[in-house]
Amino acid sequence: MALARTWSVGLAGVRGAMVEVEVDLAAGVPTVVLVGLPDAVVRQSVDRVRAAVVNTGYVFPLRRVTIGLSPAAMPKQGSGFDLALAVAVLAGAEVLPAAAVRDLVLLGELGLDGSLRAVRGVLPAVLAAVAAGHRCVVVPQDNADEAGLVEGIEVLGAATLGQVVAHLAGRTRIPAHVRAAPAPLPPGPDLADVVGQAAGRRAVEVAAAGGHHLFLSGPPGAGKTMLAERLPGLLPPLDEQAALEVTAIASIAGTLPPGAPLVTRPTFESPHHSATMAALVGGGSGQIRPGALCRAHRGVLFLDEAPEFPRTVLDTLRQPLERGSVTIHRANGSATFPCRAQLVLAANPCPCASAAGDTACTCSALERRRYQSRLSGPLLDRIDLRVELPSVTRAAWLDGTGSPEPSAAVAARVRTARATAVERMAGTGLTLNSQVPGRLLRERWPIARGSLALAERALERGSLSVRGFDRVLRVAWTLADLAGVSTPGADQVAEALGMRLQRAAA
Known part of the structure; x- marks a missing residue:
């Protein structure tokens, strides 16, 4: 009996979740059993892996192959497990040394000819690998720049399954990927x-x-x-x-x-x-x-x-x-x-x-x-x-x-106003006026009652809800930050109220 282990990453929302790939080769009728809540795409990976292994020049084991994806209770979705399954099968067949793949993280979809194709979610997957303590990840060449955004891990970009096997067998090393400098962004609408x-x-x-x-x-x-x-x-x-x-x-x-x-x-x-x-x-x-x-x-x-x-x-x-x-x-x-x-x-x-x-x-x-x-x-x-x-x-x-x-001139005023708000809200964990809870706004940064006369009358008449009143205060603070004043006055409150009730009055 031969047993090999390696690692891949599944996705849960926008976070990666480490998945251990285990392959057991035993005597019996040649078949492949895949367990661990795979979806249809993962189940079909068995056929892709078999064809990729054969077309790369290796023999797929004619034994009972059991592939386990752990944790078993987490649903596995997508084609990103293909490369890890192929490498684990080859390690179980002793084509590759089991020690070389035990701590390796592999991501990528396999073509039937053994080519590696880009997959989605590489960045959160690599972030999860770093958090779990892994130090090397193999990804498709087209995903290498994305994976290289993460510090603290060696990224190997491969184009084919054959390149990965040659690297792990010690024949031809894949150089660590160095991310190229990003191209300048074109200007947006002005x-x-x-x-x-x-x-x-x-x-x-x-x-x-x-x-x-x-x-x-x-x-x-x-x-x-x-x-x-x-x-x-x-x-x-x-x-x-x-x-x-x-x-x-x-x-x-x-x-x-x-x-x-x-x-x-x-x-x-x-x-x-x-x-x-x-x-x-x-x-x-x-x-x-x-x-x-x-x-x-x-x-x-x-x-x-x-x-x-x-x-x-x-x-x-x-x-x-x-x-x-x-x-x-x-x-x-x-x-x-x-x-x-x-x-x-x-x-x-x-x-x-x-x-x-x-x-x-x-x-x-x-x-x-x-x-x-x-x-x-x-x-x-x-x-x-x-x-x-x-x-x-x-x-x-x-x-x-x-x-x-x-836009450049307006954006400069916006940066100044935001910096003023960040300085005022230091220690609260907040950075924008729109995020400030109403109670904190009223208790920590109160506005003079005389400046709130118009807003209070609108609240009394029913033109404003309590939530709307708090939102008027938030906008008033933004107007004050843009104007460079320390506290909103009657002018800022009136303008904020006008911006909120303008449609209702139309």
Whole structure:
């Protein structure tokens, strides 16, 4: 009887989980038994491994082969176990020394010709391997740059199973991978392209400075989409930890940009209004995949034509927006994804969407109310900024042909405002005004009662909920940080209140 062990990594949400691969070769009718809760893709790996081994020039053992994937209670999904299964089988057949593979981590899908193909989720898998104390990982050549983002582990990038076998047998060494310098990122959309719309430009600046959610309403051509697309360019670049989080999500989702394994720019997701609940928040019938909300982590989720989304789909955003994470439950397990994203909604004021605004609108009052009611009150209550954009006039168009303020200038003010907020909230674990709990905001950083008169009257009249009142205070602090004042005054509170109630008053 021959027994060999090696390691691979499974995925649970955006985290890797170490999987020990054990192979036992015993006398009996030639067959392969695979145990350990494999899904259909993992079960089919037996045929891929057999063909890859034979086409690489080796003999697949004509014995009873039992392959165990531990921990046995964890579901195993995907084709990333192929390489580990093949190496373990060859070690069990004594083609390879068992000691050489005992502590090795192997990831990759095998082609029938023995070629190694890229797989998803390599970054979180390598992070899990480092945390478990492993010091070497073998990955497909196309995944080597991604795996090289992790410090403290040797990365070997291979193109074929034959290269891996030759390396482990000591015949031809695979050199440790050295990650190439990242290519410079192309410039993104610039705020200088937006003509007029002073209120909209102010809203995206405030949203960027405080991390606030934003609702833009206005006729077609008013610039709603242009403003939303330029919001990520106003956000600071991702720090190292945030970049690894976002890159891990992109790796699992299969959206990692080629040639740029580390995502350093805030992401922008804009799903179509026909997106399902699973596409928006995550899910799937097999392996649980992150949705658009998770892929927008540390970036912007833009829902254009928001009233056209099914109301039930939109309402699923309410809890994740508050918690910053979403947990998807399925019969065979659950997965938790981070989703601390900024939500930007855009909508026309009515179904006819007349570019001339109310003067040419053909909708009845009932039709307008019915259209606007597709966005539920509880969802809108979580939106800090609600801005009505007017049509761009001929005068504004002509004035805008000069030199509107570019994104770089606005981004500089945003960085200064964020730095001020971080300094003020030192020791609390918070970095953005939008994250501050209402009670902490009122107790630790109170605003003078005289400055709150307008907001208190709106609360008394019912125009504001208690949650809305706290959100007005958060926006007021962001406005104060942008203005360079130590405490919000009546002007900042009034502007924050106007940005929240503008749609209601329209």
